Amino acid sequence: MQKKKLATVWLGGCSGCHMSLLDIDERILDVARLADIVKSPVVDGKEMPEVDITLVEGSVTSDEHYRELIHIRKKTKVLIALGDCAVMTNVTGMRNYFNLKDVFDTAYVHAVSNDGEGQVPDHPSLLKLNEKVQPLHEVVKVDFVLPGCPPDADAIFYVLFEFLNDRVPNLSAVKKLKYG
Numbered sequence: 488m489q490k491k492k493l494a495t496v497w498l499g500g501c502s503g504c505h506m507s508l509l510d511i512d513e514r515i516l517d518v519a520r521l522a523d524i525v526k527s528p529v530v531d532g533k534e535m536p537e538v539d540i541t542l543v544e545g546s547v548t549s550d551e552h553y554r555e556l557i558h559i560r561k562k563t564k565v566l567i568a569l570g571d572c573a574v575m576t577n578v579t580g581m582r583n584y585f586n587l588k589d590v591f592d593t594a595y596v597h598a599v600s601n602d603g604e605g606q607v608p609d610h611p612s613l614l615k616l617n618e619k620v621q622p623l624h625e626v627v628k629v630d631f632v633l634p635g636c637p638p639d640a641d642a643i644f645y646v647l648f649e650f651l652n653d654r655v656p657n658l659s660a661v662k663k664l665k666y667g
């Protein structure tokens with residue numbers, strides 16, 4: 488079987504899902520036999536080539552995430568939402584209950600500065616946060632979801648290994664694994 492190309496991407500998340508991915512430990516060698524990891528925070532690949540499988544951690548919180556996710560969708564055959572932030576926004580979506588200005592004021596003007604004189608950072612290099620955080624499926628077609636905060640390493644390995652062997656993971660088998 489020809490080696491596949493694998494990418495992992497970190498959008499609006501805490502990196503906990505990538506930490507859980509690393510918890511597959513020595514099974515990373517099984518993954519490496521079947522796939523080249525061509526873009527990922529763990530290999531520092533910057534470009535997004537055409538790939539077979541992409542694991543996406545985190546939700547869409549900014550214009551940059553939105554553009555990146557659209558780009559990823561065009562470049563990947565199988566897009567997997569990795570973890571609750573990607574699947575349903577989870578922690579990152581908690582700000583959806585408030586309007587964005589109030590969130591910024593609370594975080595920077597009142598929390599950072601006790602005298603209420605703080606300033607919301609404004610620099611072109613900073614992310615432009617969207618008014619609402621979105622799960623991946625509201626922006627692009629998602630092929631498979633793997634919930635959990637974070638998903639357990641065994642569940643991540645199982646799902647990845649099945650796709651790398653051209654099989655669709657069995658959701659009931661995933662449920663029996665401990666995740667999150």
Ligand code: SF4
Pocket residue numbers: 499500501502503504544545569570571572573577578635636637638
């Ligand atoms: S699902 Fe949990 S572990 Fe994964 S990015 Fe979100 S908060 Fe972090």
